[in-house]
Amino acid sequence: MSFGRMPIANAFLRGKAEFATEYFYELKPALCPACKCFQIVEIPRPEQMFHDHYAYFASTSSVMSRHFAAMAQDLMARYLTGPDPFVTEIGSNDGITLQNFAKAGLRHLGIEPSANVADAARARGVATLSAFFGVETATSIVAEHGNADLFIATNTMHHIEDINAVAAGVAILLKPSGVMIQEDPYLGDMVEDCAYDQVYAEHMYIWSITALNNAFGRHGLEVFHVEHNHHHGGCMRYHLGRKGFRPPSPELNAALAKEQSLGLDRPDTYDRFKARCEESRDRLMALIDGYKRQGKRVVGYGATAKSATVINWCGITPDHLDWISDSTPAKQNTFSPGAHIPVVAPERFRAEPPDAAVLFAWNHFNEIDAKERSWRDAGGKWILPVRKVEAI
Ligand code: SAH
Ligand code: TMP
Numbered sequence: 285m286s287f288g289r290m291p292i293a294n295a296f297l298r299g300k301a302e303f304a305t306e307y308f309y310e311l312k313p314a315l316c317p318a319c320k321c322f323q324i325v326e327i328p329r330p331e332q333m334f335h336d337h338y339a340y341f342a343s344t345s346s347v348m349s350r351h352f353a354a355m356a357q358d359l360m361a362r363y364l365t366g367p368d369p370f371v372t373e374i375g376s377n378d379g380i381t382l383q384n385f386a387k388a389g390l391r392h393l394g395i396e397p398s399a400n401v402a403d404a405a406r407a408r409g410v411a412t413l414s415a416f417f418g419v420e421t422a423t424s425i426v427a428e429h430g431n432a433d434l435f436i437a438t439n440t441m442h443h444i445e446d447i448n449a450v451a452a453g454v455a456i457l458l459k460p461s462g463v464m465i466q467e468d469p470y471l472g473d474m475v476e477d478c479a480y481d482q483v484y485a486e487h488m489y490i491w492s493i494t495a496l497n498n499a500f501g502r503h504g505l506e507v508f509h510v511e512h513n514h515h516h517g518g519c520m521r522y523h524l525g526r527k528g529f530r531p532p533s534p535e536l537n538a539a540l541a542k543e544q545s546l547g548l549d550r551p552d553t554y555d556r557f558k559a560r561c562e563e564s565r566d567r568l569m570a571l572i573d574g575y576k577r578q579g580k581r582v583v584g585y586g587a588t589a590k591s592a593t594v595i596n597w598c599g600i601t602p603d604h605l606d607w608i609s610d611s612t613p614a615k616q617n618t619f620s621p622g623a624h625i626p627v628v629a630p631e632r633f634r635a636e637p638p639d640a641a642v643l644f645a646w647n648h649f650n651e652i653d654a655k656e657r658s659w660r661d662a663g664g665k666w667i668l669p670v671r672k673v674e675a676i
Contacts, residue, residue, distance in 0.1 A: 586645025
C-alpha cells in the first residue's frame with residue numbers, strides 16, 4: 285500500500301524559506317515474502333534523518349525515563365553480575381538509558397550519530413561515540429574496550445536500513461555469553477490496533493519475533509526471551525543471544541504462537557490492514573470537519589514523528605489545525621513537515637485553550653491528560669487520531 289508523498293517525520297522547518305526545498309519520498313510499506321519483515325520500500329538516506337539538529341530528545345518524557353531506569357536495573361540484575369561488565373548501546377540519544385549504568389559506575393559506551401543529542405548525553409556523564417554502528421565501529425570498540433556483556437538498541441533497530449551491518453557488528457562485539465536487548469513498537473500491536481502512524485521513514489521496519497529471528501539468525505544470533513509492554517502504543521522487548529546459548533523461554537513460545545494466530549507472516553493480513561487504515565482516515569477527517577463546521581478551534585497536541593504520517597496521509601492542513609503544541613524546545617517555532625502547520629510551545633495551549641485537540645502523542649495519554657485536566661474539565665476534547673478514532 286502507499287501512504288503517498290511524505291516528508292521526513294522529524295524534519296521540522298525553521299522558516300518559510302525552507303518550504304521550497306523540502307525533501308519528500310513515497311511512504312510505501314510492504315511485507316517481505318522471504319524474511320516476513322514488514323518494511324518500507326523507498327528509504328531516504330540516513331543523513332536526511334539523523335544529523336546535528338535531530339529533534340527527538342528521549343528524556344522529554346518522564347514516563348520513558350522511568351521505564352528505561354527500571355529496564356537498566358532489571359538488566360543489571362539479570363546479566364551484569366560478573367566482574368567489570370561492559371555495556372554498549374546504539375541510538376543512546378540523550379543518555380536516557382545509559383545514564384543509569386553510568387551512575388552505577390559501570391563501564392559503558394553509547395553510539396549515537398546525531399551530534400546534538402550525543403552532546404546532551406555527554407553533559408549527563410554518558411560516554412558517547414558519534415558514529416553509525418556497523419562492523420567497523422564494532423571492531424574498533426572491541427580493540428579499545430574489549431567485548432561487551434550487553435548491547436542495547438531501544439527504538440533504534442527500526443531506524444537502520446542495513447540490518448546485516450548491525451547484526452554482524454553485534455556478533456563481533458558481544459562476548460559468547462553476551463546479550464542483545466532490542467525494544468521497539470511491535471508489529472502485532474500495530475496490526476491489531478490499526479496504529480498505522482508507527483510507519484514512517486525512521487520506522488522503516490516494524491519488527492516481529494519471526495522477522496527478527498530471520499534477520500539475526502544469519503549472524504548466529506537468536507531471540508531467547510521476550511517481554512511485552514504498553515509504551516509507544518505497544519512494544520516488544522527482545523532478548524537475543526548466540527544460537528543455543530540459552531533455552532527459549534515459555535514467554536517466547538507463547539508470543540510466537542500468538543504471531544501465528546495474528547497471521548503476521550501472511551499477505552492477506554495486510555490487505556485487511558490497508559482497508560482498516562482507509563476507514564480510520566475517513567473517520568478522523570469527519571470528526572475534525574464536524575468541529576470546523578461548528579466554527580470551533582481545533583489544534584494538535586504533540587508534534588510527534590508519527591503525526592507526520594497521519595497529517596500528510598489524511599490531508600490535515602493549517603485550515604484544520606491552527607497550530608500544534610509541543611514541549612520540545614527544538615520543535616517550537618517551526619512548521620510541521622509536509623503540511624506546514626505551526627508548532628508552538630505549550631504556553632499557547634494554556635493562553636488560547638482550543639475546543640478540541642488532536643492528540644498525536646496518544647501514546648503518552650495518561651501523562652498528558654493528567655497535565656491538561658483543567659482544560660478537559662472545562663469541556664475540552666481530545667480527538668484520538670488512530671486506533672479507536674474518537675473524541676473524548
Ligand atoms: N534509545 C532512545 C532513543 C531512540 S531514537 C529511546 O529508546 O528513546 C533513535 C536514535 O538512534 C536516534 O538518536 C538516532 O540518532 C540513532 N541512530 C540512528 N541510526 C543509528 C545507527 N546506525 N547507529 C547508532 N544510532 C543510530
Ligand atoms: P514520542 O511519541 O515520539 O515520544 O513524541 C512525543 C512528542 O510529544 C514529543 O515531541 C514531545 C511531545 N510531548 C508534549 O508536547 N507534551 C507532553 O506532555 C509529552 C509527554 C510529550
